[in-house]
Amino acid sequence: MANVAFIGLGNMGGPMAANLVKAGHRVAGFDMMAENLDKAKAAGVTVAVSAAEAARDAEVVVTMLPAGQHVRDVYTGSGGVMAAVGKGALLIDCSTVDVESARAVAKAADEAGLDMVDAPVSGGVGGATGGTLTFMVGGGDAAFQRAEPILQAMGKTIVHAGASGTGQAAKICNNMILGISMIAVSEAFVLAKSLGLDAQKLFDIASKSSGQCWSMTSYCPVPGPVPTSPANRDYQAGFTAAMMLKDLRLAQQAASQSGAATPLGAEAASLYALFCNGGRSGVDFSGIIKMIAGE
Ligand code: NAD
Numbered sequence: 001m002a003n004v005a006f007i008g009l010g011n012m013g014g015p016m017a018a019n020l021v022k023a024g025h026r027v028a029g030f031d032m033m034a035e036n037l038d039k040a041k042a043a044g045v046t047v048a049v050s051a052a053e054a055a056r057d058a059e060v061v062v063t064m065l066p067a068g069q070h071v072r073d074v075y076t077g078s079g080g081v082m083a084a085v086g087k088g089a090l091l092i093d094c095s096t097v098d099v100e101s102a103r104a105v106a107k108a109a110d111e112a113g114l115d116m117v118d119a120p121v122s123g124g125v126g127g128a129t130g131g132t133l134t135f136m137v138g139g140g141d142a143a144f145q146r147a148e149p150i151l152q153a154m155g156k157t158i159v160h161a162g163a164s165g166t167g168q169a170a171k172i173c174n175n176m177i178l179g180i181s182m183i184a185v186s187e188a189f190v191l192a193k194s195l196g197l198d199a200q201k202l203f204d205i206a207s208k209s210s211g212q213c214w215s216m217t218s219y220c221p222v223p224g225p226v227p228t229s230p231a232n233r234d235y236q237a238g239f240t241a242a243m244m245l246k247d248l249r250l251a252q253q254a255a256s257q258s259g260a261a262t263p264l265g266a267e268a269a270s271l272y273a274l275f276c277n278g279g280r281s282g283v284d285f286s287g288i289i290k291m292i293a294g295e
Pocket of ligand 1: 032033094
């Protein structure tokens with residue numbers, strides 16, 4: 001069992017740190033919010049006064065932060081993790097951030113003689129709490145092998161995607177598919193209604209035909225066909241529209257930096273921006289069907 005520092009104990013990081021404690025690791029945690037520190041303490045995390053203090057005796061540092069700038073600050077800023085950790089520590093960033101930040105921080109780690117992986121997750125707060133997250137891991141083979149047993153305490157599926165940054169690449173490519181497919185499924189249900197085709201009938205047919213996809217069969221945006229989908233509880237999130245917009249924007253940033261053409265990704269980002277700007281950023285992302293229906 002390892003000495004782990006956990007920085008960023010929010011909706012995701014809090015339960016992830018709690019699962020590391022349950023697996024027998026000694027976890028020192030830090031967050032900017034006192035309320036999150038109190039919750040982590042109740043789950044068995046030793047509270048530190050700064051990221052550097054949490055990292056000082058750590059063999060492994062895990063971060064779960066909002067965005068790229070936070071990750072850069074926490075690792076490479078003055079008083080940051082890289083200046084505080086001992087030689088040989090392993091760094092694991094589980095936040096969803098831009099590919100460029102992930103690669104810049106991994107390069108700084110390499111120059112400091114530290115192993116680092118980017119390991120963003122899929123599975124949301126439910127997966128974080130249940131220890132069933134999927135991790136998409138970018139980094140060298142040796143770093144991946146060291147990270148795997150730590151990630152196993154927080155997740156079920158751990159995939160080595162390739163070199164540094166490819167974990168983030170996998171995350172934004174997956175979520176770009178999800179954002180586009182949710183809009184496509186929503187448009188189909190809105191069109192079906194206007195043509196007098198019952199939603200359940202469309203589901204019965206399309207879920208067994210070539211229109212089948214996860215946005216339809218696991219997360220259907222109309223109430224009824226998939227009883228567990230947020231559509232059945234007034235689009236209570238789930239995965240918020242704001243988070244979908246964040247990931248679609250990261251995909252657009254990566255596309256423009258790499259020269260890839262992603263016109264539907266761009267359209268999906270515009271539609272989610274409209275939805276969020278209309279005051280619905282906290283709604284589940286499948287609620288975009290309401291905007292498409294003109295509601
Ligand atoms: P959150 O806002 O609940 O948690 C982030 C935490 O980081 C906050 O508690 C904040 O106080 C803390 N923080 C910010 N700057 C800090 C600093 N310098 N030092 C220490 N702590 C700091 O967000 P979340 O929902 O837990 O998401 C975290 C990451 O996980 C994001 O990158 C998000 O995109 C990703 N993610 C979230 C979900 C989800 O369903 N919530 C799903 C997949 C991925």
